[in-house]
Amino acid sequence: MTSDGPVGSESVARDPDALIRRAGARGDPNRDQHFLVDDRVVDRIPTYLPDEADRSHVLEIGGGPGVLTDRLLRAADRVTVVEQDETFAAHLRREFAEEVEADRLTVVEGDALDVELPEFTACVSNLPYSISSEISFRLLPTGKPLVLMFQKEFGERMAADAGTSEYGRLSVSTQHYGAVEVCEHVPREAFAPKPAVQSVIVRITPREPDYEVDDEQFFLDFVKALFTQRRKTIRNGIRNTAHISGLSDPEAVVEAADEDVLRKRAGNMAPADFARLARLAAETGL
């Protein structure tokens, strides 16, 4: 049930279309503004947080008219929303004046890639897709649960298993930080204006990886290097990409590694296989 009623008296969830009307501006696709207008989808998003997630301070990137902000304020003690567009930032402060006054909502106007992020306990966002990768790799190292909307292909690559066509550097580097699941496919019709692409909601639950990495930066660079040569064997990948991985003696790594591993291709290497090889590479070839 949603309400189109007066601002500030909402005991039921706010109606998406009414919020867009009160914001006084339509979404501009050139500014990554595709707003959720399907209540059922918006209502489900906060429920994808893991049960054990700490809901004391939830971060939202890209608040827009505030339909998700509204649901997050119902599910969390405190919310910080980062919004780049001054019209929508001003609208959010107006629309949620009571919550701002009560210190339950902070509206940060600025670019989510530049602003200082608060000490949040979880992040739930319908992201601006043009910054999907950069913002994800700002959020992932915080080790907090994330529920994020992405372009379908991007979210599926994050969640992909070794041996599938979607599996790549993005899968390994995301899964390094947490367990990744696609919770829901969201059709274009759930947004206004309708985006050109389909979307997915992805949950990332932080956990320690099931392998050990001594030098995280080298591990991530090594994975990046080997996926630039995904059609080549690992043997040739190691040899051809020292300028990316930073190896000073790639030949020593090839000599030390198992033949079984050297014959594989990056797309068939599980994250734990990369980690084992990265440890060996750091010991023998850095």
Ligand SMILES: C[S@@+](CC[C@H](N)C(=O)[O-])C[C@H]1O[C@@H](n2cnc3c(N)ncnc32)[C@H](O)[C@@H]1O
């Ligand atoms: C896909 S819309 C989502 C809006 C709202 N949460 C919803 O679900 O309807 C993305 C929002 O992010 C904002 N935005 C775009 N780039 C941004 C950036 N770099 N930093 C912060 N916000 C940004 C846009 O103005 C827009 O309001």
